[in-house]
Amino acid sequence: MGEAKKPVHGQIRIDKDGSMWVAVEKNTQGNHIKSETITPDSIRDKELDDLRRRLRKAKYLTWILSVLGLIVGAFISWALMVILG
Numbered sequence: 001m002g003e004a005k006k007p008v009h010g011q012i013r014i015d016k017d018g019s020m021w022v023a024v025e026k027n028t029q030g031n032h033i034k035s036e037t038i039t040p041d042s043i044r045d046k047e048l049d050d051l052r053r054r055l056r057k058a059k060y061l062t063w064i065l066s067v068l069g070l071i072v073g074a075f076i077s078w079a080l081m082v083i084l085g
Contacts, residue, residue, distance in 0.1 A: 014020050 012020060012022050
């Protein structure tokens with residue numbers, strides 16, 4: 001086969017035995033580059049926060065459109081009474 005490729009920083013690898021590891025490089029000063037561990041919980045938490053934010057925005061928009069609809073409806077009703085009145 002070909003040569004073994006050097007893994008890229010942050011690349012997740014799974015060995016033949018099923019164990020996982022992440023490749024970590026050192027930067028020019030010799031310090032390890034900070035990396036974030038990704039877990040199913042962290043992904044789920046971010047998605048839930050996004051869904052909560054969207055739901056909150058939708059609730060506000062619903063209230064605003066409802067009030068605006070009532071105001072416009074009342075104005076149209078008043079205008080028709082004045083014109084036909």
